[in-house]
Structure formats: C-alpha cells, structure tokens
Amino acid sequence: MSKSGTILYLDGVSVSFDGFRAINNLSLVLDRGEMRAIIGPNGAGKTTMMDIITGKTRPDAGEVYFDGTIDLTKHDEADIAMMGIGRKFQKPTVFESHTVEDNLVLALAGPRSIFPALFHRRSKAESEHIDEILATIRLEARRNDLAANLSHGQKQWLEIGMLLAQDPKLLLVDEPVAGMTDAETEETARLLKDIAKTHSVVVVEHDMHFVRELGVKVTCLHEGAVLSEGTLDHVSADDRVIEVYLGR
Numbered sequence: 118m119s120k121s122g123t124i125l126y127l128d129g130v131s132v133s134f135d136g137f138r139a140i141n142n143l144s145l146v147l148d149r150g151e152m153r154a155i156i157g158p159n160g161a162g163k164t165t166m167m168d169i170i171t172g173k174t175r176p177d178a179g180e181v182y183f184d185g186t187i188d189l190t191k192h193d194e195a196d197i198a199m200m201g202i203g204r205k206f207q208k209p210t211v212f213e214s215h216t217v218e219d220n221l222v223l224a225l226a227g228p229r230s231i232f233p234a235l236f237h238r239r240s241k242a243e244s245e246h247i248d249e250i251l252a253t254i255r256l257e258a259r260r261n262d263l264a265a266n267l268s269h270g271q272k273q274w275l276e277i278g279m280l281l282a283q284d285p286k287l288l289l290v291d292e293p294v295a296g297m298t299d300a301e302t303e304e305t306a307r308l309l310k311d312i313a314k315t316h317s318v319v320v321v322e323h324d325m326h327f328v329r330e331l332g333v334k335v336t337c338l339h340e341g342a343v344l345s346e347g348t349l350d351h352v353s354a355d356d357r358v359i360e361v362y363l364g365r
C-alpha cells in the first residue's frame with residue numbers, strides 16, 4: 118500500500134515484552150487530516166501502539182512511517198516530538214501555579230527556560246497564536262486564572278492547548294474524557310472536531326458515547342492487532358467486538 122497521503126503508516130508491526138506479544142502484526146493507516154478513534158479492551162495494545170509511534174518503544178518488526186516519508190523507527194522520542202507528533206497522556210500535567218495563559222506561553226517556548234519565556238516581549242504572532250488556542254480550548258475567560266483553579270476537564274483542555282502551542286501535525290490523545298462531567302465530555306468532542314479541521318488526530322477512548330459524538334472512523338484493537346475497523350455502527354455490530362469488548 119502507498120504511504121503517500123498518509124500521516125501515519127504502520128505495517129506488520131510487532132513488539133514483545135519477555136516473550137509476550139503486546140503488538141502482533143499490527144497494520145494501521147491514518148490519512149493526512151484524519152481523526153481516528155481507537156477502542157479496545159484493557160491490554161489490547163493501545164498504549165503500546167502510542168509508545169511505538171512516539172519512539173518510546175522500538176518495534177521488533179514492521180514499518181512505522183510519519184507523514185509518508187519519515188521512518189519513525191530511526192528516531193528517538195525527542196526527535197519525534199520536534200518533527201510534529203504531540204502526545205497527551207491521560208493525567209493532566211499542567212503547571213498548577215501558573216496562569217492558563219502562562220502555561221500556553223511556556224508550551225510555546227518549548228525548551229526555552231521559564232524566566233525568559235515568561236518575561237520576553239511577546240511578538241504579535243505569538244499573542245495571536247495564544248488567543249487562537251484559548252478560543253479553541255474554551256478558556257478565553259479563564260486566561261488569567263491559575264491552572265490549579267480549573268476543573269479537571271478544563272485542565273485536560275489546557276493540556277491539549279499546550280500541545281497545540283507546539284504546532285504538531287499529529288496529536289495523540291489518550292482517554293481525554295476519563296473523569297469528565299457529561300457536559301465537559303460533549304464539549305471535548307466538539308473541541309477535538311475543531312482541532313481536527315487543521316490537524317490529524319488519534320484518540321484512544323473507552324467512552325462509547327464520546328466516540329459516537331466524534332463521528333469518525335473507529336479501529337478496535339485486540340491482542341495487539343486490528344480486530345475491526347469502520348464506522349462506529351459497523352464496529353459495534355461486529356460479533357467479535359461484542360464478544361471481547363462491548364458485550365462485557
């Protein structure tokens with residue numbers, strides 16, 4: 118299959134831990150600009166797949182390409198982040214003692230140290246970028262509040278904003294709505310759909326109501342490989358998916 122037009126291309130990927138195959142001949146292709154939801158039971162390999170994409174874990178076999186031409190197995194985690202893959206882990210890790218805006222400024226600065234990042238004169242482009250991100254993450258009204266005072270859901274949104282500040286081409290988002298209220302969950306689906314207009318996105322999530330709201334193609338993993346793929350209606354009607362995941 119051709120890699121051109123893909124943002125992510127995994128083919129025949131396997132990785133074992135102490136003889137246990139956590140990822141088993143996995144193939145998954147994401148088109149440029151696509152948002153994909155990944156579902157599957159505990160231990161299906163979702164986190165390990167993200168670890169392989171971000172360079173945290175090296176596959177034993179298979180091809181892993183980013184943006185059609187970049188062989189990710191030849192790069193380390195820091196390189197891969199610089200090349201435009203941003204990852205959001207399940208637990209938010211915002212700087213609680215800084216304001217919402219300063220969290221974004223710090224993320225924008227990347228490796229620059231905190232003092233110069235917060236006190237250097239901000240360019241017009243930087244200010245506009247921050248305003249744009251604040252609007253996307255629904256936190257314009259909270260920009261001067263300490264991150265510590267945000268709700269759990271708002272901290273998740275802020276962290277998504279911190280990823281956006283680094284201008285990634287591909288965002289990997291791990292269980293964004295775990296612990297959120299129903300209203301926050303619905304808003305998060307809208308927020309990610311906004312982001313997906315200009316980015317490629319992979320979302321791992323167990324909340325099927327949320328996955329339905331996303332309205333995107335779904336891949337169900339099981340035992341380190343693709344069990345079923347297609348619309349949520351197609352995947353959730355698949356007897357194998359019902360047996361190992363949805364029916365339990």
Ligand SMILES: Nc1ncnc2c1ncn2[C@@H]1O[C@H](COP(=O)(O)OP(=O)(O)OP(=O)(O)O)[C@@H](O)[C@H]1O
Binds near residue numbers: 157161162163
């Ligand atoms: N570093 C490791 N050493 C040994 N086994 C591991 C390691 N990382 C993952 N595994 C195993 O690989 C399998 C896949 O785990 P993984 O965390 O990728 O699943 P998951 O789909 O993300 O599950 P969950 O929904 O619970 O997060 C599991 O059986 C896990 O125990």
